[in-house]
Amino acid sequence: MAADYTVHGVPSLSAKVVGSFAYLTIKDRLPTILTKVIDTIHRNKNKFFEEYGEKGIEAEKQAISLLSKLRNELQTDKPILALTDGREDAESWNQYLQRHQGLHGPDEESVSWFKSPWLYVECYMYRRIQEAIWLNPPINDFDVFNEGKTKSYFESQRAIMALCTHLEGVNKSMKELSDSELQDNFNKLLLVSLWGNKCDLSISAGQENSQKASPLESLDSLQPFILVDDSKSVWLTLSAQRPAQSGKEPAARVDIVLDNAGFELVTDLALADFLVSSGQAQEIHFHGKSIPWFVSDVTAQDFHWTMKQTAAANHRWMSKVGFQWMTYMKKGVWSYHDHPFWTQPHEFCDMAAEAPDLYPTLQKADLVLFKGDLNYRKLVGDRDWDFTAGFHTALRGFGPAPLCSLRTLKANVQVGLQIGQGEKLTSQEPDWMTSGKYAVIQFDSPKSEQ
Numbered sequence: 001m002a003a004d005y006t007v008h009g010v011p012s013l014s015a016k017v018v019g020s021f022a023y024l025t026i027k028d029r030l031p032t033i034l035t036k037v038i039d040t041i042h043r044n045k046n047k048f049f050e051e052y053g054e055k056g057i058e059a060e061k062q063a064i065s066l067l068s069k070l071r072n073e074l075q076t077d078k079p080i081l082a083l084t085d086g087r088e089d090a091e092s093w094n095q096y097l098q099r100h101q102g103l104h105g106p107d108e109e110s111v112s113w114f115k116s117p118w119l120y121v122e123c124y125m126y127r128r129i130q131e132a133i134w135l136n137p138p139i140n141d142f143d144v145f146n147e148g149k150t151k152s153y154f155e156s157q158r159a160i161m162a163l164c165t166h167l168e169g170v171n172k173s174m175k176e177l178s179d180s181e182l183q184d185n186f187n188k189l190l191l192v193s194l195w196g197n198k199c200d201l202s203i204s205a206g207q208e209n210s211q212k213a214s215p216l217e218s219l220d221s222l223q224p225f226i227l228v229d230d231s232k233s234v235w236l237t238l239s240a241q242r243p244a245q246s247g248k249e250p251a252a253r254v255d256i257v258l259d260n261a262g263f264e265l266v267t268d269l270a271l272a273d274f275l276v277s278s279g280q281a282q283e284i285h286f287h288g289k290s291i292p293w294f295v296s297d298v299t300a301q302d303f304h305w306t307m308k309q310t311a312a313a314n315h316r317w318m319s320k321v322g323f324q325w326m327t328y329m330k331k332g333v334w335s336y337h338d339h340p341f342w343t344q345p346h347e348f349c350d351m352a353a354e355a356p357d358l359y360p361t362l363q364k365a366d367l368v369l370f371k372g373d374l375n376y377r378k379l380v381g382d383r384d385w386d387f388t389a390g391f392h393t394a395l396r397g398f399g400p401a402p403l404c405s406l407r408t409l410k411a412n413v414q415v416g417l418q419i420g421q422g423e424k425l426t427s428q429e430p431d432w433m434t435s436g437k438y439a440v441i442q443f444d445s446p447k448s449e450q
């Protein structure tokens with residue numbers, strides 16, 4: 001790696017390209033997110049006082065002061081600093097920083113917000129937010145993004161009801177479905193989960209971004225916005241696991257690397273429900289974040305809250321479906337995992353070396369689904385690839401199992417397009433890569449050659 005962070009001549013996206021999406025994110029969107037975090041902590045002052053007395057107020061003040069300092073460092077392009085909270089992952093973050101510092105010669109500029117890779121500094125901001133909270137007991141358990149995540153769930157109630165009602169109908173008729181009907185139903189729920197990724201709160205800097213309409217009705221009209229659709233390969237991978245065809249024990253395991261809480265999580269749970277009830281999978285392993293992340297990402301607390309909330313709904317099918325999910329968890333058919341690797345800045349091709357316990361876990365899966373934009377950025381290394389570069393090439397050796405990215409485009413990185421497809425979109429809609437209007441279903445298998 002050179003100090004311009006180039007791999008095979010493909011540079012990392014960075015805010016040093018003035019006017020780029022990375023630049024605008026760091027200049028405008030991240031400070032807005034930090035301001036909202038500060039405001040949230042301040043608004044909870046009374047709650048902290050009620051729970052912890054004066055100590056709570058003192059912690060609130062200290063956390064706000066650290067976060068204001070962070071915002072100032074970002075806005076004035078100060079060097080990236082080592083973490084000081086001594087948490088489990090701090091050492092690995094600090095080593096990562098040292099490695100980047102080592103790439104800069106003594107006369108070169110330091111590792112900083114506007115000069116270093118966008119993926120690194122954006123992840124670092126969320127880790128520093130958590131540091132400000134952790135350094136301030138007794139409010140060190142406070143999730144600064146919790147309000148937005150629960151609000152987004154409640155604002156999507158109607159869509160959740162529609163989805164649960166649909167799921168109940170499918171589950172009821174499951175036994176009578178032909179193979180092609182099964183595949184149709186799988187496709188529908190895969191698409192709902194794909195478009196569920198529109199509902200993240202990071203791209204809108206925390207503004208309301210929920211699903212209002214029934215998610216199933218709009219699927220046909222959204223089809224033209226799917227730029228790469230490898231859903232057939234995903235289906236084939238799943239059906240190859242079925243005992244009748246493979247002679248294998250029915251032990252197909254699907255891992256879902258989650259993205260956002262709120263409506264998107266419900267769509268992922270609905271897909272997982274279908275996979276189990278249709279016999280396509282015997283086990284689902286969900287992977288979430290161990291700290292609040294990129295505004296709306298799922299933590300263990302969000303995961304369990306969402307199931308409980310759905311089970312407690314005053315709607316027959318929502319509540320039935322929610323209870324079913326909790327039963328899957330109790331029986332171990334579903335399980336939730338988090339690992340510090342998901343909240344570090346590494347690209348996934350570094351997973352085997354950086355998280356030698358996580359990679360073999362994913363190798364046990366028959367299929368791994370990666371949800372969302374940030375996971376896509378990490379899959380392909382957040383680089384300025386040609387649009388026609390192969391997905392397999394961009395993964396740079398990452399392939400624990402057959403995998404599929406379900407992503408709506410919210411960052412200017414995209415591979416695997418047809419010749420001329422990206423250029424045509426750029427001429428028609430300059431913001432096609434960041435508007436969330438387009439999506440991809442991109443599949444790769446360790447067996448693929450490209």
Ligand SMILES: O=P(O)(O)OC[C@H]1O[C@](O)(CO)[C@@H](O)[C@@H]1O
Nearest residue numbers: 200202203372373374375410411
């Ligand atoms: O929730 P998602 O789909 O990963 O989207 C988050 C995306 O939003 C952004 O903050 C938009 O820049 C990206 O950094 C990130 O890729």
Ligand SMILES: [Mn+2]
Nearest residue numbers: 200259260294
């Ligand atoms: Mn997200």
